[in-house]
Each structure stands twice: as C-alpha cells, then as structure tokens.
Amino acid sequence: LAAxxxxxVAMYSAYDDDGNIDRDRVKKLARYxxxxxxxxxxxxxxxxxxxxxxxxxRKLVLEAVMEEVKGELTVxxxxxxxxxxxxxxxxxxxxxxxxxxxxxxxxxxxRLSEAAVENHWQHMIDxxxxxxxxxxxxxxxxxGLSYDLCRKMAxxxxxxxxxxxxxxxxxxxxxxxxxxEDFLVFNGPDEQFLAGxxxxxxxxxxxxxxxxxxxxxxxNELYSQRKLDEAQSLQFKINAIIKKLLGYPSLYGAxxxxxxxRGIETGQPRLPLLPVRxxxxxSLAALNVEIEEA
Ligand code: HMN
Numbered sequence: 001l002a003a004x005x006x007x008x009v010a011m012y013s014a015y016d017d018d019g020n021i022d023r024d025r026v027k028k029l030a031r032y033x034x035x036x037x038x039x040x041x042x043x044x045x046x047x048x049x050x051x052x053x054x055x056x057x058r059k060l061v062l063e064a065v066m067e068e069v070k071g072e073l074t075v076x077x078x079x080x081x082x083x084x085x086x087x088x089x090x091x092x093x094x095x096x097x098x099x100x101x102x103x104x105x106x107x108x109x110x111r112l113s114e115a116a117v118e119n120h121w122q123h124m125i126d127x128x129x130x131x132x133x134x135x136x137x138x139x140x141x142x143x144g145l146s147y148d149l150c151r152k153m154a155x156x157x158x159x160x161x162x163x164x165x166x167x168x169x170x171x172x173x174x175x176x177x178x179x180x181e182d183f184l185v186f187n188g189p190d191e192q193f194l195a196g197x198x199x200x201x202x203x204x205x206x207x208x209x210x211x212x213x214x215x216x217x218x219x220n221e222l223y224s225q226r227k228l229d230e231a232q233s234l235q236f237k238i239n240a241i242i243k244k245l246l247g248y249p250s251l252y253g254a255x256x257x258x259x260x261x262r263g264i265e266t267g268q269p270r271l272p273l274l275p276v277r278x279x280x281x282x283s284l285a286a287l288n289v290e291i292e293e294a
Pocket of ligand 1: 010011042045046047048165187188189190191205206207208209251
C-alpha cells in the first residue's frame with residue numbers, strides 16, 4: 001500500500017485547436033510531470049474532463065499517457081461514467097493498458113440509493129484485478145459517501161482508499177478511521193493539503209498540482225519532516241495562487257493557459273467549462289511568474 005502514497009497530479013485535458021484529443025499533447029503533458037518528484041498521475045478525473053469525453057476519447061488519453069510514462073509514474077485512472085456498462089468497459093481497458101489502479105465517482109444525474117452506487121462501483125471492482133480508489137466529491141455528484149459504506153467497501157482487499165474531495169477534514173479523518181490501517185485517504189482540496197495530511201491523508205490528488213508540482217512536492221516533504229511552520233507558510237503561498245486561479249471563468253482554463261505560457265499546449269477546456277479570454281492573458285502571465293518565483 002505504501003506503494004501508492006504520495007502526490008498525484010490530476011492531469012488536465014489536452015486537446016488540439018479544434019477541441020479533439022491530441023495524443024502528442026497528452027504525451028508532452030505527461031512527460032512534463034515525470035521527474036518533478038510526483039508519485040504519479042490521476043487520469044480522466046474532474047480536471048481531466050473525463051465526464052465530458054466519450055469512452056473512445058478517454059481510452060485514447062490513457063493510451064497516450066501509458067505510452068509515455070508507464071513504469072515511470074504510478075497511473076490511477078478515473079473510469080467512472082454514467083452507465084455501469086461504460087465504467088466497466090473503461091476499467092477493463094485500464095487494466096489492459098497496464099494502469100496501476102482505477103477510481104470512480106458515483107453515476108451522476110439519477111438520484112441513486114447507496115445500494116445502487118455500491119453496486120455500480122462493485123461491477124468495476126469485479127471486472128479487473130486492479131486496486132480501486134473510491135472518488136468522493138459530493139459537491140459535484142450530489143452523493144456523499146457514508147462512513148458505513150466506506151467501512152464496508154474497505155473490507156475488500158482491492159479497495160485501497162478514497163480520494164476525499166469534500167471539504168471537511170473531519171470527514172476525511174473519519175473515512176480513514178472507517179477504512180482502518182490498510183486504507184489510504186487522498187486529500188482532494190489542494191488549498192487544504194496540509195490540513196488533510198495532518199488529519200490522516202497519505203497523500204493528495206489535485207488539479208492545481210499540475211501547474212506547481214514542485215511546490216506540492218516540497219509541501220509534502222516539509223510535512224513528512226514535521227517542519228510545520230515552514231509547511232504552513234508554503235501552503236499559504238500556494239493558497240494565494242489558488243485564490244487568484246479561482247477568480248477566472250474556469251479554474252481549468254486558467255491552469256491550462258499557464259501551461260501554455262510554459263510551452264505546453266493543451267487547448268481550451270471543453271464547453272460547458274468556459275475558456276479564459278485574451279483579456280485574462282496578462283494577469284495569468286503575472287501569476288505564472290509568481291508561481292515560478294515561489
Ligand atoms: C480531479 O479529479 O481532477 C481532481 O483531483 C479534483 C481535485 O480535488 C480538484 N477539485 C476539483 O477540481 C473540483 C482540486 O484540485 C481543485 O481543483 C483545487 O483544490 C482548487 O479548488
């Protein structure tokens with residue numbers, strides 16, 4: 001299990017200028033993270049816009065990622081789709097591609113009972129030999145993982161952890177408690193990384209890591225060495241950056257633009273996520289400098 005502890009970049013989408021998946025851009029983005037101290041990548045999650053892509057597109061993305069960093073970075077694939085059938089198809093594909101673990105949100109749109117969500121996840125778990133990480137993000141899915149369901153699922157060897165993107169660090173700690181010794185909690189909200197670690201997270205999976213992987217790697221190291229004052233100052237510095245990012249039409253658009261300033265083109269986020277506009281370029285360039293000097 002220790003093999004999964006660490007910092008995972010929730011990779012952003014990479015499209016060509018027409019908005020189609022761009023293999024070369026995906027590969028270049030994945031390559032950018034190798035050697036930055038991060039443990040691995042989380043592919044096709046919220047930041048990766050998996051929910052806005054067809055199954056074929058999601059497979060293309062994963063294939064490009066695996067071609068580039070297989071064996072070098074630990075790859076967790078978000079396989080959650082609205083139908084169980086499609087989620088299972090993506091799970092099997094992830095295993096064929098040699099991914100290290102799969103993960104999924106509940107199905108969205110229908111208001112599902114806990115039993116329905118559990119069954120949805122169980123089909124994915126049973127369809128491969130891969131470890132499974134529950135993705136709990138109640139503010140977007142409308143489904144909040146209960147401690148009981150967490151405890152029940154954690155009893156299976158294949159269920160190795162939960163990605164906790166809810167904002168309560170109390171709940172985060174309770175999921176760790178429910179899951180027990182051999183259960184990993186990954187911190188979701190990047191602005192609470194340090195707090196999440198303090199409350200029991202074994203690492204984090206985050207979108208903004210993608211534009212400042214070195215800062216999150218450093219923050220994690222400071223926490224591991226229990227240099228808490230320094231860790232707190234670094235988290236505050238990171239939060240000043242995140243606060244600015246959240247002021248743009250879309251967070252992902254802002255982060256993708258910052259990558260493009262660095263020569264890593266990933267295109268605009270896919271609608272309905274709003275793109276950043278030319279009037280934002282100047283302040284984003286300044287923010288990029290702020291990150292590079294942090
Ligand atoms: C993912 O699945 O792409 C991310 O890991 C989700 C992650 O928890 C992000 N949450 C959302 O985008 C909703 C955070 O990294 C978030 O972007 C950050 O904390 C800024 O608020």
